[in-house]
Amino acid sequence: MTIGITPPRKSRSTVAVVVGGGGGEDTWRTEETAKKTTTRVWGTTVSVSVSLRSHFRSLLLLLLVFLFLAVVSVTTKNGDTQHTPPPADDTIAAAIKLQEAAAATLPPSNATDDDGGECDLFDGRWVYDEAAYPLYKESECRVMSEQSACEKYGRTDLRYQHWRWQPHGCDLPRFDAAKFLGKLRDKRLVFVGDSLNRNQWASMVCLIDTGAPELHTTMNSTGSLSTFKIHEYNASVDFYWSPLLVESNSDHPLIHRVTNRIVRAASINKHAVHWTGADVLVFNSFIWWRQHPDIKVLWGSFDKSPAEEGEGDNFAVYKVIGSLRAYELAVRTWADWLEFHVDRTRTKLFFMTMSPTHLRSHDWEEPTTNNTNHNCYGETEPIAASGEGQRRGVVTDDDTAFARAVEAEARRLGERGVAVRLVNVTRLSETRKDAHPSVHRRFWDPVTDEQRRDPSSYADCIHWCLPGVPDVWNQLLYAHFVSLRSHYFSWFLLLLLVLFVVLAVTVTTKNGDGVDDDAENGAGDGECDMSSGRWVYDEEAYPVYKESECRVIWEDLACEKYGRTDLRYQHWRWQPHGCDLPRFNAVKLLENLRDKRLVFVGDSLNRNQWASMVCLIDTGAPQLHTTVNKTRSLMSFKIHEYNTTLDFYWSPLLVESNSDHPRFHRVADRIVRAASINKHAVHWTDADVLVFNSYVWWGSFDNSTTTTEQGDVYKVSKVVSGLRAYELSLRTWADWMEFHVDRTRTKLFFMTMSPTHIRSHDWEEPTTTKNHKCHGETEPIAPDDQLRRGGGGGGSKNTIKFARAVEAETRRLAERGVAVRLVNMTRLSETRKDAHPSVHRRFWDPVSDEQRRNPSSYADCIHWCLPGVPDVWNQLLYAHLVS
CATH class of the missing domain: 3.40.50.1110 (SGNH hydrolase)
Known part of the structure; x- marks a missing residue:
């Protein structure tokens, strides 16, 4: 057969x-439903017309919206209805719940009420705290990244190390290496992404190494994978180099500087097989996509020659498209992989938002005839909280469009039962023009004296010194691991919301087969729908x-x-x-x-x-x-x-x-x-x-x-x-x-x-x-x-x-x-x-x-x-x- x-x-x-x-049933179904239906609501039989049902559904939707807002409000309240404030951990938990409920907090939006009733860990201010910060000394970290060791390579102003992030309305928990490792026992945490995610991984490694120096740890690098192993806990903290998430001609961990960047937006397996089994995955990918307005996308294999046609994979098809659209395709491929290959009952998933750059001083200071545009070189203070600089262009509308692409895919994954937490590091980082390595760094070799005299060409205003800003990113990550607690009343409200939704859906869709009455009407009055009609026997004209x-x-x-x-x-x-x-x-x-x-x-x-x-x-x-x-x-x-x-x-x-x-x-x-x-x-x-x-x-x-x-x-x-x-x-x-x-x-x-x-x-x-x-x-x-x-x-x-x-x-x-x-x-x-x-x-x-x-x-x-x-x-x- x-x-x-x-x-x-x-x-x-x-x-x-x-x-x-x-909204597609009218073009597919054959059944033309009646204009009226009889619906049983709470034991009463009611005849509902199409227009009345439409208004009733609108009212139900409005009630749903109001109830949802009430749930979110109560869930995220910081105890202002109580005589005494809740414990700090509970406040943090509320902030995290707020973040998850909103799917993402995108730069540079505000998420707090004027009265401070809600705590958003991502919205706050930098407080100079020489007594408690830094969390560790650069010289104490035995596995310090040379690219981030600014003090070692000549930076003498160390104020950048002493700034503490203070959220409005709560405190960010101090990183506790032993507590964190207790959560990570027999587990694998993997940072996947570009050099900024490697920057965060290096920070995490230093936080653990200096926070528990007595432990036996080893470092190993093989190809694109770097592994920091904590043997007593059988835990590993890894970094996997995948700067564009999907496959590209920049995937080599060392030789990835190419003039003509090419991505395979639909292919991710080559990378994913190295991290799919992890217990915690922390992704990022942004800066490489923003280098050019367009990027070349490949359909096919890198090892095949371009051709018009062929059998098997014996061809490659290239297309130059906008970088934003290519990014959307890439994060979609990433999301599809997570949906089908990650154990949603075990694996925790995070996506770090954009790390701001400080390449143009006119982004944070008013341009005048006396000051030329420079980068972060020589900057020793954050952008003032009262100034306009942080909102003038460090994060652009184009940047936000890329952030929306990630938010959209995270939301779709959530609808399919895969939870990805978006961690907003953008807002807190964009004022920190003072915290980059500038010329105080080493990549392959230390910056030469000649290069130091040309900071406009050689200053690194993208990555971050350590200790510094990435430590705060990891404190946010840490908060997710150790500070989440249940809020019983909010759970009760959420249960009420679920029950109300079920009732609303039942009443709204009770129409015989669940199809909207107007779904089969096809064209409106005066229009002809050729797909709607009847068969007429016509022996004269047919066949x-x-x-x-x-x-x-x-x-x-x-x-x-x-x-x-x-x-x-x-x-x-x-x-x-x-x-x-x-x-x-x-x-x-x-x-x-x-x-x-x-x-x-x-x-x-x-x-x-x-x-x-x-x-x-x-x-x-x-x-x-x-x-x-x-x-x-x-x-x-x-x-x-x-x-x-x-x-x-x-x-x-x-x-x-x-x-x-x-x-x-x-x-x-x-x-x-x-x-x-x-x-x-x-x-x-x-x-x-x-x-x-x-x-x-x-x-x-x-x-x-x-x-x-x-x-x-x-x-x-x-x-x-x-x-x-x-x-x-x-x-x-x-x-x-x-x-x-x-x-x-x-x-x-x-x-x-x-x-x-x-x-x-x-x-x-x-x-x-x-x-x-x-x-x-x-x-x-x-x-x-x-x-x-x-x-x-x-x-x-x-x-x-x-x-x-x-x-x-x-x-x-x-x-x-x-x-x-x-x-x-x-x-x-x-x-x-x-x-x-x-x-x-x-x-x-x-x-x-x-x-x-x-x-x-x-x-x-x-x-x-x-x-x-x-x-x-x-x-x-x-x-x-x-x-």
Whole structure:
């Protein structure tokens, strides 16, 4: 049997993946819900109109907002309703809860009330404290980083070491190495990122080394990984060099200064395999992305040559895009990896916000004719708290846009049950222009006297001296580990909130099937929705062509040729409500496609539609010189007089998979590379019209998705649900569209789901009769009996989830200027249980007599006879192209 004939499993589909919204039901469902519904609320039956329900939902949403604000307010209150303040640790816990509830505190926003009722650890002031700070002396740290040892390399003004960060309304807990190590016993903490995260790692190492000097510790560096081991606790604090998080040509820990930086925004496995099993992960990545407005992104492998097309990974595709957009792609890849590969019950995840730089003095002081712009060199004091400098441009709007990208991905991860805490080090660091190494440092060699005289070129105003600012970053991290306590009253309020949400959702969505009443109305008054209508039997005008007239009929779909005698399925015409569907005119379409290429990309159902289009043109203009050519996954129908080609490209899952061979794709364990599409895309990206589909394979199998990188050196697999793998794959498809398709020339379409009729109990009352699938069906489902029970899958909740995934990606593409039209052929197709090949077909060989007697196993109720339903799909496409 073919893949298309295997019925979907009733159990939840899963997909194994290793990867480096609603509002769509009206275009997919068939059921037109009533304008009114009867809802039972607290034992009372109420008739609710659409408009009344809309107002009621608005009121519920407002109540939810007010209740949420109350919860956050009470949760984060600092004890001002009590006669005595709470313990310091409780105050800190409240501050941390505030941070987590808000998902992120982004620079340079204020999060505290004027009365100081809430404590935000990230909002405060620097207090000079010579008695208690620094937390350690530079000379005491046995593993001090040479790049941060400012005192050792000549810095004599040491005031930068004595500043203490004082949050408004609470105290930041002093770092206690023994207490911290107690939490870290038998665990691994890994800092992952660039040299600023290495700066923080070096600070953490010094805090532990000087705080517990009696312990046996060792330091080891291998390639990109540096490990500080505390043997008595069996704990390690590591740093892994990955400056852009994803793979790049700057991944070498020493040789990474390149003039032309290239990133593989969809690939992270090479790095991730080194830190995925950690107990605590602390990420950062920012400064390298901000060096240039644009960056080159690679789809493919670094060890392959650029090429137009190829097999396997024997090509590389490059594109220069905005650095912000590349960053968004990279953090999305990072988030996808965390979702599927991190143990969310064990691993704590943190992301450090941007570390500010002080490269331009005009960012913190008023430019005048007397002062030239300089950097942090010679600065010995923080920016005054009362001054305007810290808000004048040290952190720019562009910087904040990058921060928003991380916040968005952290929020999405939170929705999927993966908690990432954003630690805001930006606000407290941006005043500290005095705390950088400047020229008092060593990188490979100490700064020379000549270089010291040229601080505008050689002063380091990006990294930080130690002891110094990064110690405070680690105090914030420390607070998360040791100071979180429960607030019982806030938990009670949160429980009330959850119960209220459940009640609101129950009342709001109680509408028979949970679909908004207006979801199926389609177009408004005066508009024509071509996907909404009825089938009219029209023996005079239909079929549009005869099966025997098509010189290139696809054997799988030639039902009449292979024994089907009831031909009523050919004579049904689709009649939209309020308008007529234009009749297909081959010459008119070819005029529009002159010197152009139209490509159908997808599975065998898209090939079904391509075969229909070929027959429509071949029979509509039989005098033309046409040829058909097949090359592996690509089939081309050429109309020579118009220099036009109609192609089909086999890519059943859109992204790469182990089912990509056009013939040998029946595998027991399906594997997809959800982040890889270039192997396919190079064959169709330059087309003038692209028509995509991909659905039936995702819903019918337990799939396994894998990402394989660098000549199969890194292979990681993960089993995930079919829906989630579909979402990841569509995202990859959408990213490719955004960067590689000519949006001024190429027309893009995505065909909605083609319904199946593989369970006769979906459209008829279940009896003791055996399921016969579509075999023997000769009439469409009657309009008054139209799949109200879930037949065809077009209106099922699972189907709608897949549909929403497509709609979500097309909406995001539209926001970025790439228009993809969703062509809804689900609604019109799902009544047509009569129009499938059943046993009247050929695949490699005609169905045998023995197989005909067993239609429950051999009837094809997924594909469609020609002429038939796919001709209407192409009429819809035709209407978009020529009307």
